[in-house]
Amino acid sequence: MDAILLQILNGLDKGSAYALIALGLTLIFGTLGVVNFAHGALFMIGSFCSVTLSKLFSLSFETVDPTKLDFLGNPSKVTTPYVQAWFGPELGAAIIDWSVPLAILLAIPVMLIVGYVMERGLIKHFYKRAHADQILVTFGLAIVLQEIVKYFFGANPISAPAPEVFRGSLDFGPFFGLEANKVIYPYWRLVYFFFSAGIIAAVFAFLRFTTFGMVVRAGMADRETVGLLGIDIDKRFTVMFGIAAAVAGLAGVMYAPILSPNYQMGMDFLVLSFVVVVVGGMGSLPGAVLAGFLLGILQSFASMNEVKSVIPGIDQIIIYLVAIIILLTRPRGLMGRKGVMEE
């Protein structure tokens, strides 16, 4: 029981990341009909927003404090971050500590702009081209974005720690009437799960309950008719591209404390997210979310020692295996719509 609970929890944070990236991919595919291989790079850029902000906040200047002497008798140097000098020591320290959540505020405008520029500058010209061309040009773009990030931040992973409050772990056992210290789960991963659940809910609410969302949904169902009604659907789809980029970016921002960002992290997530999208069904938003969590949890179950001893190596291949089985038995994925990406 406790082992099962632990694995479900372990699967949640990875599943949340898959679900968010897959949600963005599906949004772009459903609205613009573009297969975006640069989506992983957007995730990566998001998590580098965290790194940038925590680096910016820890910029500091040195002063010589004559009252304190180091062991050689020289006056010791004190480094004070600029934020602490400006906002006072306590508030400044808190800002530095909370740099990752604060990076959300930075990431939203950055990602919206990146998404807008990407769509207007490049992807716009590829609507009428074959899917293979779209895949290739966005793949090239992903390489370029990666290399730019690598140029500025280097090839090694850079850590961006979570705020002090969330660094511990929560003991889940007592909530479910189990022994203490059996089911221990880091706070930050829990935060990540609720954060991504919130974003998913926000995206769905936006599409469901706003006029803008209604128009977008109508455009996803029948672009031509919406256009005939005198609505500039392209403009709204561009905004949706920006939103999808922001969703991927936010997934990246909050993931930084879980996995230290490096310039290649996007590609690793991209491949899995594509599998997730296809398993969920191309063009289906609930499918993408469902498949994301499903595959995340399955992966963590497969990495249990009990399972691994029965089928060795299953943890390495489970996602792909599930994808193959689902694609062969349910050709449109779990919740795919008819006629999307078919003949």
Add this chain to the structure above:
Amino acid sequence: MFGLDRKDTVFMLIVVVIALSAPILLNPWPAASQMAQFNAGYPDLMQRFVVYGIFAIGFNILFGLTGYLSFGHAAFLGVGSYAAVWMFKLLSMNIIPAILLSMVVAGLFALVIGYVSLRRSGIYFSILTLAFAQMSFNMAYSVLTPLTNGETGLQLALDDPRILDAANTTNSLPVTNLFGAEMRSSVTWNVGGWSFDFSVGYYVCAVIMLIAFYTSVRIFRSPFGMMLRAVKSNQQRLNYTGINSRPYTLAAFVISGMYAGLAGGLLAAMDPLAGAERMQWTASGEVVLMTILGGAGTLIGPFLGAGFIKYCENIFSKINDQILHQWFALLPDWLENTLVTVLHPFIGKGWHLTLGLIFMLVVVFLPGGLVEGWNRITGLFRRKPKAKPSATTEPAE
């Protein structure tokens, strides 16, 4: 000649001449000159040109003709490498059995994967092949370690049986050979300031490449090739005429898998070592890039693309700031320094950036790849510009 029409025969002969004289053609600058770093005529690089050329030619038979975009072709290359190295370990250091086995094993592997994956088309096919390739990659790292030697990679050892070879009396690892001619041995010819290397390994690979290329020309011109093109242009209509297209696409998949296995076997023959990273999806992506960059669906395109990427990889990553300073030494200092600073991100370790940019530019402006670029240039000089068939590829949907 050889079942080709006149135009193809001339084309084939040109390719033969270029392939056989490559050690000279690719070394246009004297060894001592400043420009010698642009020479590509050393055996290791030339072998990689032809081996990846074979890989891309094979990939083109699937993607260029049928439009099925496989994202897992590197798996066949990797399997071919493993098979070849096992042959070197168990049977003999002669490369013939190794290459034959790697083709057979890769072909069987492709038969299984193709049989399952080809039930779907479009992006679903791409994801299925990707999933299979990533599964093989992950398993090569974990469960199949006894077969693949995990992260270290499969290597030769002194106490390997090698039942056909004479007992190894020396205390060093044996070298791959073709009936006694060692792959690594080469003849150097010094003329004036030039120095040309003619290596056995390169010529073996080049001859095999020519055979592979000839086979691909024949496939392109055959009724079978026509059928594959029909799959690409309209599979539905083909089905309505009462033709089952599955056996044709499966045959194309297996053939291109065998080409990939052959390339993997040759890689192992050059350097008897096989690692799982050859199967990773980035490697599959690379062959897609090569094919598109050169021009999918054209005969020579994939080969050009493979050569272009491998050349850039070697040359761009070798250039450093110092070399740039030498080039611009004649310019005023401020201009020299600015130019070097501007170019710095694109060279050395940053050559991937250059590759990504070139790649995007090609997809945006030259959808038919380098071959289309060539056609456009030659079209400018022709009196009557002929309407050429478009070389763009659409995935089968």
